[in-house]
Structures are given as structure tokens and as C-alpha cells.
Amino acid sequence: xxxxxxxxxxxxxxxxxxxxxxxxxxxxxxxxxxxxxxxxxxxxxxxxxxxxxxxxxxxxxxxxxxxxxxxxxxxxxxxxxxxxxxxxxxxxxxxxxxxxxxxxxxxxxxxxxxxxxxxxxxxxxxxxxxxxxxxxxxxxxxxxxxxxxxxxxxxxxxxxxxxxxxxxxxxxxxxxxxxxxxxxxxxxxxxxxxxxxxxxxxxxxxxxxxxxx
Amino acid sequence: xxxxxxxxxxxxxxxxxxxxxxxxxxxxxxxxxxxxxxxxxxxxxxxxxxxxxxxxxxxxxxxxxxxxxxxxxxxxxxxxxxxxxxxxxxxxxxxxxxxxxxxxxxxxxxxxxxxxxxxxxxxxxxxxxxxxxxxxxxxxxxxxxxxxxxxxxxxxxxxxxxxxxxxxxxxxxxxxxxxxxxxxxxxxxxxxxxxxxxxxxxxxxxxxxxxxx
DNA sequence: TGTACATCAGTGAACGCGCGTTCACTGATGTAC
DNA sequence: TGTACATCAGTGAACGCGCGTTCACTGATGTAC
Numbered sequence: 295x296x297x298x299x300x301x302x303x304x305x306x307x308x309x310x311x312x313x314x315x316x317x318x319x320x321x322x323x324x325x326x327x328x329x330x331x332x333x334x335x336x337x338x339x340x341x342x343x344x345x346x347x348x349x350x351x352x353x354x355x356x357x358x359x360x361x362x363x364x365x366x367x368x369x370x371x372x373x374x375x376x377x378x379x380x381x382x383x384x385x386x387x388x389x390x391x392x393x394x395x396x397x398x399x400x401x402x403x404x405x406x407x408x409x410x411x412x413x414x415x416x417x418x419x420x421x422x423x424x425x426x427x428x429x430x431x432x433x434x435x436x437x438x439x440x441x442x443x444x445x446x447x448x449x450x451x452x453x454x455x456x457x458x459x460x461x462x463x464x465x466x467x468x469x470x471x472x473x474x475x476x477x478x479x480x481x482x483x484x485x486x487x488x489x490x491x492x493x494x495x496x497x498x499x500x501x502x503x504x505x506x507x
Numbered sequence: 508x509x510x511x512x513x514x515x516x517x518x519x520x521x522x523x524x525x526x527x528x529x530x531x532x533x534x535x536x537x538x539x540x541x542x543x544x545x546x547x548x549x550x551x552x553x554x555x556x557x558x559x560x561x562x563x564x565x566x567x568x569x570x571x572x573x574x575x576x577x578x579x580x581x582x583x584x585x586x587x588x589x590x591x592x593x594x595x596x597x598x599x600x601x602x603x604x605x606x607x608x609x610x611x612x613x614x615x616x617x618x619x620x621x622x623x624x625x626x627x628x629x630x631x632x633x634x635x636x637x638x639x640x641x642x643x644x645x646x647x648x649x650x651x652x653x654x655x656x657x658x659x660x661x662x663x664x665x666x667x668x669x670x671x672x673x674x675x676x677x678x679x680x681x682x683x684x685x686x687x688x689x690x691x692x693x694x695x696x697x698x699x700x701x702x703x704x705x706x707x708x709x710x711x712x713x714x715x716x717x718x719x720x
Numbered sequence: 721t722g723t724a725c726a727t728c729a730g731t732g733a734a735c736g737c738g739c740g741t742t743c744a745c746t747g748a749t750g751t752a753c
Numbered sequence: 754t755g756t757a758c759a760t761c762a763g764t765g766a767a768c769g770c771g772c773g774t775t776c777a778c779t780g781a782t783g784t785a786c
Contacts, residue, residue, distance in 0.1 A: 306763075321633050325537030328740065338764055343741065345762095353600060393667065403615030413630045417623065417683040421535050427686060435686075452691065457685035460677055460710050467676035470630040473648075474672035478665065495675050497714035519730075551731055556774065558729095684754060 307345045309335040312404070314342075315356045319407035322414050323353055323421050353425050360399070360408040365434055367395035372441060384445045388501040392438050393465040393494055400469050400487040413470045416463070435462070442502065449506035457505040461498040468494055520558045522548040525617070527555075528569045532620035535627050536566055536634050566638050573621040580608035580649055585654060596690070597658045599712040605651050605679040606707055613682050613700040626683045629676070648675070655715065662719030670718040676709040681707055 313335040317326040328349055332339040346352040371391035379387055396412075399405035415427060439451075439458050447456070469490065475482040484490045526548040530539040541562055545552040582602035592600055609625075612618035628640060652671050656662070662670075671696040682703065688695040698705045 321537060322535055324534060325633070326736075329738070339740085340742080340765080341763055344764095349740070410630065410632075414627075416686060417626045417680065419685065420538070432686070432689060455687065455691040456706060457683060457710065459691075460681060460707070462686070463680040463684050464673055464677055467630065467680050468673060471672060471676050472632065473629060473645070473675070474668065476645060478668040478672075493669060493718065494673070496717050497670065498710075500549035500717030502712040504709050540771075542771070551777080552731055552773085553732080557731095562773070 306335070306337050306341055310337055310342055310345060310352075311356060314352050315404070315407035315411075318356060319410035319414075320352060322418070323349075323425065328352075350422055350425055357408060357411060360405060361428075361431075364395050364399075365430065368434060371395065372438065375441075380444070382499055382503055385442065385502055386495055387504070388438060388441050389461055389495045389498050390447070390491065393461070393498075394491050396465055397469060397484075397491045397494065398487050400484050400490070406483070410470050413466045416466055430485075437473055442506070445501075446506045449468070453506050457502040459496075460501060463497060464494055519548070519550050519554055523550055523555055523558060523565075524569060525619045527565050528617070528620035528624070531566060531569060532623035532627075534549055535561075535631070536638065541565075563638055570621060570624060573618060574641075576643075577608050578643065581605055581647060582650070584608065585651065594658070595712060595716055598655065598715055599708055601651060601654050601658070602708045602715070603673055603704065606711075607704050609678055610682060610697075610704045610707065611700050613697045613703070619696070623683050625687075629679055655719070657668070659715075659719045666719050670715040671703050672709075673714060673718075677707055677711060 312332065313331045314326070317331050317334075326349075328342050329339050332342050343353065346355055368391060371394065372388065375384070375387045375391060396409070399409055415421065435458065439454050442454050442458060443449070443451070449457075469484050472482050474480070521648045523544065528540070530544050530547075539562075541555050542552050545555050556567065559568055581604060584607065585601065587603060588597070588600045609622070612622055628634065648671065652664075652667050653672060655667050656664070659667070682697050685695050687693070
């Protein structure tokens with residue numbers, strides 16, 4: 295009755311990537327130790343550099359896949375909005391198109407770390423230049439603000455920008471806020487992403503209408 | 508025309524405290540180096556321990572004053588709400604009572620660091636136990652949720668908790684979000700706290716009414 | 721006024737430790753002839 | 754089938770550096786008699 299030898303071992307590169315995501319999510323870039331990552335991934339510290347070259351490149355590797363996936367999903371959702379929708383319903387559809395791809399990642403244990411990493415990065419001012427939020431994200435946000443502007447033609451650009459930024463801020467912080475859990479006696483991690491998406495969309499649609507309607 | 512010697516030198520303890528606030532705000536607890544703090548404060552690394560004992564105690568010293576001040580201001584503002592107010596006006600007054608003391612700190616350069624520190628701490632899971640968000644803050648939040656419940660008696664406790672948490676999340680992230688600045692070509696730090704307070708209060712009041720009305 | 725002692729506000733050097741990164745290396749597997 | 758070579762997937766030890774903290778110390782100021 296000896297223990298079975300593991301039949302297929304997860305490749306070292308993937309083990310490092312998974313542990314790195316966890317550490318960056320929990321501690322941030324600067325406070326993450328590659329040696330600890332390697333230890334938790336049962337790998338040699340040198341193999342982190344063998345596969346990824348540097349700490350920065352490892353960080354980029356962790357988030358780049360999700361970034362591209364989210365940008366694509368958001369763009370598709372924006373283009374797929376029913377053109378007949380008007381007013382609050384249309385605003386809610388636009389908000390949903392932006393926040394749903396992000397918040398749905400809560401249900402994916404591999405992706406959950408990404409959510410924490412991005413929430414952290416928003417208020418972070420001391421990351422290395424190379425790994426800050428890229429221009430591409432802003433381009434996408436501009437497209438969403440334009441969509442809001444078409445639906446609410448009387449609102450100023452400034453108000454639209456601000457209302458949309460508030461929406462994004464809430465999308466970022468709502469799933470990672472650990473204080474709500476303590477206050478409400480709920481599990482710290484959202485158990486039902488679709489419910490959270492609905493709640494945030496409802497809250498922000500009303501907020502946007504109030505600020506820009 | 509020789510440079511005047513400084514007549515009254517800022518005490519070393521205060522110089523350390525000011526630089527520590529800046530570093531904790533910009534880098535977080537783990538990534539802050541006491542040696543760098545000491546260097547920027549033109550002090551000896553040993554004097555940080557001479558005055559504060561340890562890194563954790565220094566962190567607590569940085570935030571404890573603001574914490575107490577905010578709790579008091581919020582409580583006073585809640586008790587001072589005009590009892591005749593009803594409906595959306597009352598909700599807005601409750602929201603204002605909670606967020607205004609926090610967001611007004613934007614105008615105080617010394618306190619601005621505190622805003623960043625707290626925004627960071629909300630999504631942080633790996634601070635030392637001793638320096639996490641204390642119970643006292645949750646007690647205050649309970650009082651605000653009760654005030655909301657009295658104004659919106661048909662809403663469930665869960666919805667009220669969630670809507671209020673969304674409000675707090677936005678209060679935390681709105682002033683520190685650096686992405687909005689890039690998107691709108693605005694200065695990164697809010698120049699007019701009262702305007703930001705009004706906008707956040709308007710957005711969140713509508714959101715709370717939509718979720719709980 | 722003089723002198724002894726106590727307190728305050730630091731200082732300089734060192735402690736052991738973990739960090740990101742480099743580099744020469746090794747043993748297993750694949751390919752060419 | 755045998756053998757030489759190339760590639761792959763790491764490894765072990767070391768690099769210099771900065772970290773939080775400790776500790777014995779110093780020089781200035783205040784107090785008591």
C-alpha cells in the first residue's frame with residue numbers, strides 16, 4: 295500500500311506562475327519575494343529567472359493574459375448591446391458590458407488573484423514604470439464613456455468621465471473589500487458573481503443617471 | 508548674504524512621522540523601508556526605534572490620530588442630521604455624514620497620506636494582525652446602517668449592508684484612483700474636496716435608493 | 721557660583737537575515753549519421 | 754544498432770545589497786545641594 299507516484303506532474307513553469315499570482319495578489323509587487331514564490335512552487339529560486347527573466351517580466355506574464363481576455367470580452371459586449379435599448383436600460387447594459395467580464399472572474403479560482411492584483415494597482419503609485427496600467431485600457435474606457443455620452447447627450451464630458459470612473463472604482467473594490475464580510479458575517483470572497491454583478495450594475499446605473507441624467 | 512540658519516528646527520520625531528506617512532501611503536506597510544524613511548527624514552535609522560519601538564508601532568502612530576478624529580466627526584455628523592429630513596434627502600445626509608470627514612482630508616497635505624493608506628489597507632490581506640482595521644470602525648458602520656434602515660424600512664439587512672459597503676468602497680477609491688486623472692487629463696489629486704464629496708454623495712444616494720428603495 | 725548627577729536626544733557600528741540575480745554546472749532526452 | 758552531439762529543464766552555490774533591530778556610547782541640557 296505504498297503511495298502512488300504522481301502520474302503527471304504539473305510543469306515547474308506553471309507551478310511558479312500560479313504561486314506568483316497568489317503572492318502578487320496578497321502582497322503586491324514590491325512586497326512579494328521570488329524566493330518565497332519558488333519555495334511555495336517547490337522550485338529552485340534560479341528557475342524563476344530561467345523561465346521568466348526577472349520579477350517584472352513574471353508579473354507581466356501573470357496579468358497579460360487576463361488583460362487581453364478582458365479587453366476583448368468588454369469590447370464584444372459593448373458592440374453586442376441591443377440597439378433598441380434607451381435611457382436607464384441602455385446605461386445598465388453599458389455598465390454591465392464593462393463590469394461583468396471582470397467580476398465573473400471571481401468564480402474562477404485561477405483568475406481571482408488577478409482581481410486582487412488590479413484592485414491594488416489602481417491606488418499604487420510606486421510600481422516600476424513598465425508594469426503600470428497600459429494606454430490600451432484607457433482607450434477602451436474612452437469607448438465606454440462615448441457610449442454613455444450618446445445615451446445621455448445633455449451631460450458634460452467631465453460628469454460622464456467621473457460617473458464612469460466611480461463605476462470602475464466600485465467594480466474594482468467591491469469584490470476584494472474584506473470589511474463587508476466582517477460587518478455582514480458573510481464569506482470574504484463573493485460566492486455568486488452574477489448576484490454581485492447585478493447589484494453593482496444596479497447601484498452604478500442609478501448613480502450615473504443621478505449625476506448625468 | 509549667507510543663508511540664514513534655520514531658527515526653529517522641526518523635531519526629529521515629527522520629521523520621521525511625516526516621512527513614514529508618505530512612505531506607507533506610497534508603498535504600503537511591507538514595502539516601506541525604515542532606512543529610507545530615516546534617510547528622507549534626515550535621521551539615524553536607530554532613532555526610528557528610539558521613538559517608536561518598531562515598524563508596526565510607527566504605522567499605528569501614523570494612523571491612530573486620524574482614526575479617532577474621523578470616528579468622532581462621523582458620529583457627530585450622524586447625530587446632527589436634521590430629524591425632519593425624509594427619503595432621499597435623509598439618505599444623502601447619512602452618506603454625507605460618513606464620507607465628508609474622510610474626503611475633506613484631501614485638502615490637508617498632512618492627512619492626504621492617510622487616505623492612501625486606508626484605501627490600500629481595505630484590499631490588503633497580509634498586514635500584521637496588530638495593524639488591521641479595528642472593531643471600532645465596524646461598530647460605527649453598524650450605526651450608519653441602522654440609520655439607513657430606519658429611513659428605508661422595507662429594505663433587507665443584506666441589501667442595506669451591501670449598499671453601504673459600496674458607498675464606503677467608492678469613498679475609499681475615488682480620491683486615490685490615478686486612472687481617472689489620466690483619462691480626463693485632470694490633476695491626479697482632487698483639487699476641490701467639497702465637489703468630490705457632493706459627487707460621491709449624489710452617486711451613492713441614488714445607488715442606495717435603487718438597491719433599497 | 722561650583723559641582724555632581726540625571727535625563728534627554730540621539731549616534732555609529734554591528735547583528736543575522738533574506739533579497740533579486742548570476743553563473744557554471746548536470747543529467748535526462750532527442751536527433752543525425 | 755551505436756555513437757556523437759545538441760537541446761532542454763533545471764540546480765547549487767555564490768554575488769553584493771538592503772533590511773529591521775540592538776546596543777553600547779556621547780554630548781548637551783537640566784536639577785539638587
